[in-house]
Amino acid sequence: MSVLKGKKMDKKQVQETYRETTLEEEQEYFEEVENELQCDLQTTQESIDYRNQAIKAQKKYMRDSHGDMDDEEFLQNMNNVNNDTFFIEHAAKQVDVLAHQIESPYFGKIAFEYQGDGQVLPVYIGTNGYWSMDEQDQKVYDWRAPIASMYYDYEKGEASYQAPDKEYFGKIVEKKQFDISNGRLHNAVDTDEKINDMILLDALGKNSGTKMKSVVATIQKEQNALIRNKTAYNLIVDGRAGSGKTVVAMHRLAWLLFNNRKTMSADNVMILSPNGIFGDYIAGVLPEVGEDNVPEKEFDSLMEEILFVDCDYETKLEQADRITTHPDMESPEMKNIAWKSSIAFYQAFNKYLEDYTENIKFKDFHFEKTEFTKDQIEKMFYNRFARYPVYERFEKIAYFIADRVEDEQDQAFTDEKHQKMENQITKEMIYQYAERNLIELYQDFLNSQAEQYPGIEQYRNEYGKVCYEDILAVFYLQIYFYGCKSYDNIKHLVIDEMQDYNIFQYAVLDRIFKCKKTILGDSLQVLYYNPEETVLDVLQTVFVPHGGTGGCQIKTLDTAYRSTCEITEFCNKILEADRASDEAEAHPLNRHGMEPVTEQAESIEDAAGFIAEKLDYGELDDFDNVAILCDDEERAFAMYKELEEYEQVTYLTNQSTVYNGGVVVLPKFLAKGMEFDAVFVINEQDVMENRISRHAFYISCTRALHQLYVINVTNQT
Numbered sequence: 214m215s216v217l218k219g220k221k222m223d224k225k226q227v228q229e230t231y232r233e234t235t236l237e238e239e240q241e242y243f244e245e246v247e248n249e250l251q252c253d254l255q256t257t258q259e260s261i262d263y264r265n266q267a268i269k270a271q272k273k274y275m276r277d278s279h280g281d282m283d284d285e286e287f288l289q290n291m292n293n294v295n296n297d298t299f300f301i302e303h304a305a306k307q308v309d310v311l312a313h314q315i316e317s318p319y320f321g322k323i324a325f326e327y328q329g330d331g332q333v334l335p336v337y338i339g340t341n342g343y344w345s346m347d348e349q350d351q352k353v354y355d356w357r358a359p360i361a362s363m364y365y366d367y368e369k370g371e372a373s374y375q376a377p378d379k380e381y382f383g384k385i386v387e388k389k390q391f392d393i394s395n396g397r398l399h400n401a402v403d404t405d406e407k408i409n410d411m412i413l414l415d416a417l418g419k420n421s422g423t424k425m426k427s428v429v430a431t432i433q434k435e436q437n438a439l440i441r442n443k444t445a446y447n448l449i450v451d452g453r454a455g456s457g458k459t460v461v462a463m464h465r466l467a468w469l470l471f472n473n474r475k476t477m478s479a480d481n482v483m484i485l486s487p488n489g490i491f492g493d494y495i496a497g498v499l500p501e502v503g504e505d506n507v508p509e510k511e512f513d514s515l516m517e518e519i520l521f522v523d524c525d526y527e528t529k530l531e532q533a534d535r536i537t538t539h540p541d542m543e544s545p546e547m548k549n550i551a552w553k554s555s556i557a558f559y560q561a562f563n564k565y566l567e568d569y570t571e572n573i574k575f576k577d578f579h580f581e582k583t584e585f586t587k588d589q590i591e592k593m594f595y596n597r598f599a600r601y602p603v604y605e606r607f608e609k610i611a612y613f614i615a616d617r618v619e620d621e622q623d624q625a626f627t628d629e630k631h632q633k634m635e636n637q638i639t640k641e642m643i644y645q646y647a648e649r650n651l652i653e654l655y656q657d658f659l660n661s662q663a664e665q666y667p668g669i670e671q672y673r674n675e676y677g678k679v680c681y682e683d684i685l686a687v688f689y690l691q692i693y694f695y696g697c698k699s700y701d702n703i704k705h706l707v708i709d710e711m712q713d714y715n716i717f718q719y720a721v722l723d724r725i726f727k728c729k730k731t732i733l734g735d736s737l738q739v740l741y742y743n744p745e746e747t748v749l750d751v752l753q754t755v756f757v758p759h760g761g762t763g764g765c766q767i768k769t770l771d772t773a774y775r776s777t778c779e780i781t782e783f784c785n786k787i788l789e790a791d792r793a794s795d796e797a798e799a800h801p802l803n804r805h806g807m808e809p810v811t812e813q814a815e816s817i818e819d820a821a822g823f824i825a826e827k828l829d830y831g832e833l834d835d836f837d838n839v840a841i842l843c844d845d846e847e848r849a850f851a852m853y854k855e856l857e858e859y860e861q862v863t864y865l866t867n868q869s870t871v872y873n874g875g876v877v878v879l880p881k882f883l884a885k886g887m888e889f890d891a892v893f894v895i896n897e898q899d900v901m902e903n904r905i906s907r908h909a910f911y912i913s914c915t916r917a918l919h920q921l922y923v924i925n926v927t928n929q930t
C-alpha cells in the first residue's frame with residue numbers, strides 16, 4: 214500500500230512505516246487533488262449559474278407583481294436578491310482561486326513527525342489552502358498557515374512551529390519541491406539547502422516583468438521571520454537595495470489578512486507608497502495570493518487632504534529638484550533642509566509648543582448665563598484631558614460646559630442642540646485663548662532659533678512657496694493642535710522607502726495612524742545621507758513605547774537578491790566612503806553575469822547613439838525591461854527625444870501611474886523601488902563628487918537585475 218493511500222485512511226502515520234514518497238506516488242496524490250479541485254470548480258460554477266437564474270426570476274417576479282406586493286414581501290424578495298448577489302461575489306472569488314489552484318495546487322511539501330507520539334503529517338503547501346469536503350482532510354495548506362512556516366525555516370531534521378494553542382516540536386522527515394505548471398506535475402525533488410539555493414537562483418535569473426509577483430515558493434528564512442513577526446508594534450526593516458523589503462511588505466500584508474480574517478479586511482490596511490508607478494508595480498501581488506488589494510496613498514496626497522493651512526507650498530519633488538540643484542552641503546538651502554529635518558530641531562519645536570500650551574492665558578469663561586471659572590478650565594485642560602491634542606481638549610471641555618448650561622437652564626437639550634452648543638463653545642474658547650495663525654506661530658519659532666542657526670527663518674523658496682521641509686513642520690503643528698481622526702479605521706500601516714520621510718512626517722504618521730506599522734527602507738538610499746543621524750535614529754525618537762503600546766523593533770536584511778554579484782559589488786563600491794562604520798554593505802548572491810560597463814560619451818547625442826546601438830544589435834533582446842535613468846526630468850526628456858528617432862521608447866514622469874515595460878526613459882529619483890533587466894545610468898555631472906550625487910548614482914545602479922551600463926557624459930553641464 215502506498216504511503217499516500219495509507220494517509221487516506223489514517224491521516225497520520227506511525228513513523229516506522231514512513232518512507233519518502235516516489236514520483237509515482239506523488240503523481241497519484243496530485244491527480245487526486247486535481248480531480249477534487251476540478252469537481253469543486255464545476256460545482257461552484259454551477260451554483261453561480263443557479264443563483265444568477267434565481268436573481269433573474271426574483272426580479273421578474275417583483276416586476277410582474279409589484280402592485281400586489283406588500284412591504285414585507287417586497288423586503289423579503291430584496292433580501293433574497295441581495296443574499297444571492299453576495300453569494301455570487303464570494304463564489305466568483307473562489308472560482309478565481311480554484312482556477313489558479315488547478316494550474317498549480319502546491320509547490321512544496323514537508324512531512325512532520327510529531328515529538329511524543331511519532332505520528333507523521335504530510336503537509337502540502339500552496340499559494341492557497343484546499344480543504345477536501347469529501348475526505349474531510351486538509352489536502353493543501355496555505356503558505357501562511359502556522360504549520361507551513363517550517364517549510365521556510367527548516368531543512369530536514371529537528372523543527373517546531375507555533376500554532377495558536379501552543380508550540381509543536383518534532384522532526385521534518387521529508388522535504389520536497391514540486392515543478393508544477395499548467396495543471397501538470399513535471400517533477401518532484403527532495404530538497405536540501407543546496408537545491409533551495411539553485412531554485413532561488415533560477416527564479417532570480419528570470420526577467421523582472423513589469424509588475425511585482427508573489428514569491429511564496431522561494432521566501433527565504435530571514436524574510437519569513439519578518440513576514441510572520443508577531444511581537445513588534447512597529448516593525449522596522451532596514452534592508453540593502455534588492456534585499457526583498459517590498460517582497461516582505463506585500464507578503465506580510467497577505468499574512469496579516471489571512472491570520473486576522475475576523476478583525477481585519479483589506480480596507481483596514483494601508484500602504485504609504487513613494488509614487489504612483491510604484492502602486493501600479495505592486496498591485497498584482499495580493500490578488501495573486503487570493504486577497505483584495507489594499508488602499509495605497511502617497512504622503513503628499515495625505516497632507517493635501519488633511520492640511521487646512523491656507524498657503525502655497527512646495528511638493529516633495531520640487532524639494533528634490535532644489536536639492537539636486539544645490540548639492541553643496543554648505544549652501545544655505547541644504548543647511549536649512551538638514552536643520553529642519555533634524556532630531557534637535559524637532560525636539561526644540563516640541564519644547565516650544567509645550568511652553569506655548571503651558572502658558573495659555575486662561576480666564577473665567579462665560580456662555581449665555583453660565584460661568585466656568587479659570588481654575589476649572591485649567592484643571593480640565595492640563596490634567597484630565599492633557600493627553601489629547603490641544604484643540605480637542607477645548608472640544609472636551611465644551612461638552613461639560615454645554616451640560617452645565619443644560620442643567621442651569623433646567624431643560625433637556627436634544628442631541629443636535631447639545632452638539633451645536635458644544636461647537637459654539639469650542640469656537641469661542643479657541644478664539645479667546647488660543648486663536649493663532651499656524652504659519653505665524655511657526656515663523657515665531659523660527660525667529661526664536663535664528664541666533665543659533667542663522668538663515669533658519671527663511672521658509673519660502675525662490676517662488677514664494679513654503680518649502681517642503683517647512684510645510685511638514687506646519688503640518689505637524691496642525692496635527693499637534695487639532696489631531697486627526699479620519700484614519701482611525703486603519704489597523705495596519707505599511708510604509709515603504711522609509712528613508713524618504715523626515716522626522717515630522719513620522720511624527721504626523723504616528724498621530725494619524727495609531728495602529729501597528731511595518732516600516733521598510735534602506736538608510737543608504739537617500740539623497741541627503743547623514744551618518745550622524747540616520748532614519749533609524751529618527752524612527753527610534755518618534756516611536757517610543759507609551760502606555761503599553763508603541764515602541765519599535767529594528768531588523769536588517771543584507772542579502773541583495775535583485776542584482777548579479779558583479780552589479781552588487783559595483784554598487785557597494787560607490788558608497789564605500791560614505792557608509793557609517795556599523796552600516797553593513799549588501800551581500801551578493803552567487804548569481805553571476807556581465808561586469809558593469811562604464812562608457813564615456815561626448816554629448817547626450819553620443820550617449821543616445823551608444824544605447825541605440827546596443828538595442829539594435831540585439832544584445833538586449835532577451836530582456837523585457839530596459840531603463841535609461843537620467844539626472845532629472847529635463848534631461849530625461851532630452852534623452853527621450855534623442856532616442857525616439859531610433860527606438861520605440863516610453864518617457865515616464867512623475868505624473869505617470871502605469872508602467873508597461875519595454876524601453877523607458879525616466880529621471881533617477883523616480884526609479885526608486887523599481888527594477889529593470891538592464892539599466893543605462895546617464896551621468897551628466899561628476900557623480901562621485903559629492904555625497905548627494907553619489908547616493909543618487911547608487912540608487913540608480915541598484916535597479917539593475919542582469920546588466921548595468923554607466924555612461925558619463927564628458928561635455929558636462
Ligand SMILES: Nc1ncnc2c1ncn2[C@@H]1O[C@H](COP(=O)(O)OP(=O)(O)OP(=O)(O)O)[C@@H](O)[C@H]1O
Nearest residue numbers: 428431432433454455456457458459460774775886
Ligand atoms: N525570496 C525571494 N524569492 C524570489 N525572489 C526574490 C526573493 N526576495 C527578493 N526577490 C526578488 O528580488 C528583487 C528585489 O526585491 P524587492 O524589490 O522586494 O527589494 P527591495 O529591498 O524592496 O529593493 P529596493 O530597496 O532596492 O527597492 C525582486 O525582483 C524580488 O522579486
